[in-house]
Structure formats: C-alpha cells, structure tokens
Amino acid sequence: MQTLEQQKIPAPDTPAAGTPCRRGQFNLLRWFSLGSFFIIAAVAAGLGYISTRFVVTESIERDSMLTAQFIQAIGDAEIRHASIGPNRTMGEMLDPREDNAYPDVTPQARAASRIEFLDHVEHLPDILLANVYALDRTVVWSTNPQLIGARIEDDDELDESFEMKEAVSTSYHEIDGERPEQKLLREPEYLFIENYIPMFNADKSKVIAMVEIYKEPTDLVARIQRGFKAIWLATLLGGAVIYLGLFWIVQRASMLLQSQQKQLITDETFVALGEMSSAVAHSLRNPLANIRASAELAQEIASQSAQKNIGDIINQVDRMSRWVRELLVSLRPINEDSETVDLVQAIDDTLSAFDALIRRSNLEVRFTPQTCPTVVSQQVLLTQILNSLFANALEAMPKGGMLSVDIEQPRSGQVRMTLSDTGKGMTKQQQQMVFKPFFTTKQGGLGVGLALVKRIMERFEGSVELTSQEQEGTRVCLNFKVATGGEYGAQHTAGRG
Incomplete structure (x- = not known):
C-alpha cells in the first residue's frame, strides 16, 4: 500500500485532464464602464460638433444678413438723396461706363449717388476688401485700386451669386492665392467672411451688379470662440454627469446581483448540507443511543478499572449527539x-x-x-x-x-x-x-x-x-x-x- 507521501494527489485548483477550464464570469460593471464611456463620448462629441457648427453658421449668416441689409439700405438712401426717381436703383448707378444709359438720370446725379454709396462701403467696420462687379464680371470699383478694370472669369461662386435671388451669399474660408479677386489689403488673423450682395433692378427681377465684401469680424470671432468653449464645457460636464449617474446605478445593481448570487450559493449550500446532515443524523441517532445504553449497562457490571473507559465512551457519545443536534439546528431553514x-x-x-x-x-x-x-x-x-x-x-x-x-x-x-x-x-x-x-x-x-x-x-x-x-x-x-x-x-x- 502506498503512503500518503507516495500517492500523487492533484492540486485542488488544477483541473483534471480533459476537463475544460471554466470561462471567466461576465463582468457587468467593467463592460458597462467601457461601453457606456465610448458611446457617451461619441454622442457628446457628435452633439458638440453639430452645436458648434450650428453656432458658427447661424452667427455668420446673421452677420452677413445685417451687412447686406445695411448696404442695400444705404443704396436706397443715396438714390433718394440724389433726387433720382423711384424707378431706378443703386445697382443701375454703380457701373460708370453706363452713365449715359439712362436719359432720365443726369450723369452728375449718378456719379454723386455712386460716390456717396461707395464711400460708405469703403468705411464698413472690419473690412478687408470690397469689390463691385458689373454684369460682365468686370471690377468697376474696389478698395484695392489694382483690381479696378480686371475681369474675373471662371469664378463659380461669383457666377452663382449673379444667378441667385437671395439677399446675400456667404462663405468663410482662408486666403486662396490663385483667386485674383482676393488681393486683400491686410492679412486676416483668423478666417475671413466673403459676402456677395446682389444689387437688383427696379422690379427685383435681375441682378445687374454685385458687391463683394471681405471682412474679418473680430468681435464675432471672439463671441464664437466663447461659444465654442461654453458648448464643449457643457457637453463635457453633461456627458460626465450622465456617465457617472449611470455608472452609480449599474454599480449598485452589480453589487446587488453579486450579493444575491452569494446568498443564493449560500442557501443552496446550506440546503445541500442540510439534506446530507439530516440523512447522516438520522442514521447516527439510533446507533449512538444503542451505544450509550449498552455502555450504561456495561458500566453497572464493569470492574473498577473499566469504569473510566466506559465513562469516556458515554462522554464521547454525548458529544457526538450534541454535534448532531447543533448541525441540524444550524442547517435548518430560517423562517x-x-x-x-x-x-x-x-x-x-x-x-x-x-x-x-x-x-x-x-x-x-x-x-x-x-x-x-x-x-x-x-x-x-x-x-x-x-x-x-x-x-x-x-x-x-x-x-x-x-x-x-x-x-x-x-x-x-x-x-x-x-x-x-x-x-x-x-x-x-x-x-x-x-x-x-x-x-x-x-x-x-x-x-x-x-x-x-x-x-x-x-x-x-x-x-x-x-x-x-x-x-x-x-x-x-x-x-x-x-x-x-x-x-x-x-x-x-x-x-x-
């Protein structure tokens, strides 16, 4: 027979050969932490991007609309100031090559109204460059004298602006050196806004001139940047609050599930032990009672030297009986x-x-x-x-x-x-x-x-x-x-x- 030291006993934690290792349990808190973080971060980033683009677009379009309304109002005011009839517009006065095209308006009145109008345009705040295009895309006036008389061809944005019926066309971008009309008087610090403001005829049916305004609204840019910071800060804080709130709820749920799982395992263990112990206890009670009764009878007739041994038997039987009672009580379901x-x-x-x-x-x-x-x-x-x-x-x-x-x-x-x-x-x-x-x-x-x-x-x-x-x-x-x-x-x- 082999001794205990010679027997090969597998380690308790070592799985038996051919037995697959148990997969790790699903960690609800870990997967929720990772999944919810990436989802909330993606949603927050998307909302932040959409919000900032909306703020930029709305702010620039609002600024451009105000600029267009201001220029068109100045044009109407100068027409009235020059005593030109209401059937004429400032758009018809901007091309000096057409000074004799309208017999009902004297060249002097046309020139006076045009000069006053262009002076107002030249002194608009935050202006980088202003151009006036005639119907044939020729620059008839500009704050940069080098551009006067140049004809701009193959400019899709300019062509589309002449075809549109809206009050203003707006875009914001960086300097493009290949575009001849973008010869600004100074370099913008950030981005600049390009506005195409159409000048219509009397019945608003045709664009006969185009005012192009390049401007860098520094105050508007500063407001937009503050808006960016506020939007991203609110997005970050909102995402963090949502994430932490959901994390707290799931953490509590995970702890509750773990507690219930442990309680369930404990209950199942006690049920199994109870069934086993009940079977063992019932099987031991009668033999223990017989042993004790036999020991008591033997003690009455035993010699003095055997009395102590028989007493030990009775004490050990009583101890085992007490163990059985304690075991049954401890494993009994609690009401x-x-x-x-x-x-x-x-x-x-x-x-x-x-x-x-x-x-x-x-x-x-x-x-x-x-x-x-x-x-x-x-x-x-x-x-x-x-x-x-x-x-x-x-x-x-x-x-x-x-x-x-x-x-x-x-x-x-x-x-x-x-x-x-x-x-x-x-x-x-x-x-x-x-x-x-x-x-x-x-x-x-x-x-x-x-x-x-x-x-x-x-x-x-x-x-x-x-x-x-x-x-x-x-x-x-x-x-x-x-x-x-x-x-x-x-x-x-x-x-x-």
Missing part, C-alpha cells in the same frame, strides 16, 4: 417571519439560564438593564443567538473573568448590543474565518454557532461584528433593526454582579 422582541428581557432570561455556570466559573457579569425599543427578530432565534454567544464567552474564560453586556442606540432605527469578555481572544487570521461554517477555535467544537448568528442577524436586516485581541478578550456587537411602532421594553432596575 423569515419577523416578530417584535424585547431585547432586554431576552438578555435577562439568558443570564438567568447561565446563572449556575456563571457562579461556578467565578465570573463577574456587568449588565445594567435600561429602557430599549423592541427589535425585529424571532424570540426563539434570538434566544439561540444569545445562548451561543454567552456559551462562547464563558468557555473563553475557564479561570474566571468579566462578562460585560451593553445596549445603546448609535443612530435612529438601530439598537446595538455589545457582549465583551476578558478571555484568551483570537488571532487576526481566526477573526477572518470566525463566521465561516464549521470553523472553530474550541477543542471539540463544531463551528456552526457564529455562522448561524450571522445568518439570523442578516435575515432580519441586522448585522454582527467581532473584534478580538489575543490574551485580552473578544467583543461581539449585534446591530438590530428597531421594530417600527414597537412598544418599548420594560424598565429594569436590578443589575447583576
């Missing part, structure tokens, strides 16, 4: 129907039950009953909790010590009971495992008491906390939910010592 329980009375009853053991162990108990709201629990389960905690505390102080019980209300809706002993305490490693089922620090213990305490407290929306120091003692805190509208426990004045 979630809550009751209103008087915590002070329950503590007082538990101390009375342990009174003989307390005196025999030479222990000092400090407990001053006080008025306390009733708590949410079950009378039977609360008694089981207190019995388990008091038994642990007494077993931790076999040579005497002090047992303290305190009740307080740390905040509204909660009652805290603190049980402290001066026993041997526990190490940090033991404290981390103390609420795990079947973990125990006691010789001959089963390790289900504190695990059951934790299950019962959590079932009734409470919690349990344990702190301990080696050779100094252990402190257990039970946090109960106050019963809504519950009556207050009876006032106790007698103390124990």
